[in-house]
Amino acid sequence: MNPNFNPSLKPVENFDAYNDAENLQNAIKGVGTDSKTLINILCRRTDDQRIKIVKAYSQLFNKNLQHEIISGITGNFQNVLFGLLTPKNEFYANEIYEVLSSKSKILDLIVDVLCLMTNKEINDISNAYQRLYDKSLEQHMREQLSGHFENMLISLAEGKRIENPMDEKNAFQVDARLLKEAINRIFKDEAKIVEVFGCRSTEHLKLMAKEYEAIKGVSLEDDIKSKFHGCFKDALLLRLNPESQCKHFSRRLHRSMAGIGTNDSTLIRICISRCEIDMNDIKAEFQSKFSESLMSFIKGDTSGNYKKALLALCGEATD
Numbered sequence: 295m296n297p298n299f300n301p302s303l304k305p306v307e308n309f310d311a312y313n314d315a316e317n318l319q320n321a322i323k324g325v326g327t328d329s330k331t332l333i334n335i336l337c338r339r340t341d342d343q344r345i346k347i348v349k350a351y352s353q354l355f356n357k358n359l360q361h362e363i364i365s366g367i368t369g370n371f372q373n374v375l376f377g378l379l380t381p382k383n384e385f386y387a388n389e390i391y392e393v394l395s396s397k398s399k400i401l402d403l404i405v406d407v408l409c410l411m412t413n414k415e416i417n418d419i420s421n422a423y424q425r426l427y428d429k430s431l432e433q434h435m436r437e438q439l440s441g442h443f444e445n446m447l448i449s450l451a452e453g454k455r456i457e458n459p460m461d462e463k464n465a466f467q468v469d470a471r472l473l474k475e476a477i478n479r480i481f482k483d484e485a486k487i488v489e490v491f492g493c494r495s496t497e498h499l500k501l502m503a504k505e506y507e508a509i510k511g512v513s514l515e516d517d518i519k520s521k522f523h524g525c526f527k528d529a530l531l532l533r534l535n536p537e538s539q540c541k542h543f544s545r546r547l548h549r550s551m552a553g554i555g556t557n558d559s560t561l562i563r564i565c566i567s568r569c570e571i572d573m574n575d576i577k578a579e580f581q582s583k584f585s586e587s588l589m590s591f592i593k594g595d596t597s598g599n600y601k602k603a604l605l606a607l608c609g610e611a612t613d
C-alpha cells in the first residue's frame with residue numbers, strides 16, 4: 295500500500311475468515327438471499343481477506359463461494375460481487391479480453407492498466423490471460439489493434455518499459471530534442487513519440503520533460519494537452535505523471551455517470567480496482583473538480599443493492 299494515498303477500504307480488524315464464511319453461508323442458504331450480509335462482508339473486506347474467506351468457505355462447505363453467491367443474485371449487483379470474488383489478475387484479464395473482443399474497442403481500460411501498472415503486475419496479468427484464453431495478451435492485442443498508439447500499448451504489454459533510469463546520462467536530452475521535433479511537425483511523428491513513451495522509465499520521462507520545457511518554452515504536458523486527444527492523450531499524460539492518477543480516475547468516474555445512462559462496467563471496475571489504493575483521494579479530486587461528491591453521483595445513477603455495494607466499497611459506513 296502506498297502511504298501517499300488514502301484508500302477507502304482497509305483490512306478489517308479482528309478478521310476471522312471462518313466466521314465470515316459461515317455468515318455468508320447463512321446469508322445464501324435459505325429462501326432468497328440476505329444481501330445486506332453479502333455487502334457487509336464482501337464489500338468491506340480487502341482482496342487478501344476475501345481470498346482467505348473463499349478458502350475457508352471451500353474447507354467448511356466443500357463448495358465454490360463465487361459460484362454459490364453469483365447463482366443467487368442478478369444484474370449489476372452480481373457483476374460487483376463477481377468482480378470482488380475474482381482474483382485480481384484474472385479480473386483484469388477478463389476485462390481486457392472483453393475490450394479486445396468487442397467491436398468498438400474502447401481502450402480506456404487498457405490504457406489505465408498498462409500505463410499505471412509495473413512490468414511485474416502486467417506480466418502477472420499476461421500469465422492469467424494465457425491461462426484463461428489460451429492466447430498471449432500481446433498476441434491478442436496484435437491481432438485486434440493497429441496504429442501507432444496501439445503499438446505503444448502493445449510494447450507496454452510486452453513489459454518492455456525500462457523501470458530504472460537509463461544508463462546514458464544525456465539520453466533524456468536527446469529524447470527531448472527528438473520529441474520536440476516529433477510533436478511539433480505538421481504531421482506528428484507518432485512512431486517516435488510512442489517509442490519514447492512506450493519504453494522509457496518514469497524518471498527518464500520526467501527529466502526529458504524538464505529539458506523539453508527548457509528548449510521549447512512550453513511544458514511537455516501543455517503540448518500533449520493541446521496536440522493530442524482521447525485515449526492517446528490520456529496515455530501520454532499518465533506515463534508522464536503517473537501520480538496524476540487520482541485526477542484521471544475522478545474524470546473517468548464522472549464521465550461514466552454524467553448525463554443520461556451509466557457506463558456500469560467502468561464504474562464497477564474503477565470502484566473495485568481503486569478502493570484499496572486511492573479511492574479517498576479520488577473522492578476529494580471529484581468533489582473539488584465537479585463541486586459535487588462522488589457518493590452523491592453514485593446515489594443518483596445506481597439503485598438497490600448495486601448502489602449499496604458501490605457505496606460500501608467507496609467507504610460509506612455500515613447502515
Ligand SMILES: [Ca+2]
Pocket residue numbers: 550551552553554555556595
Ligand atoms: Ca447518468
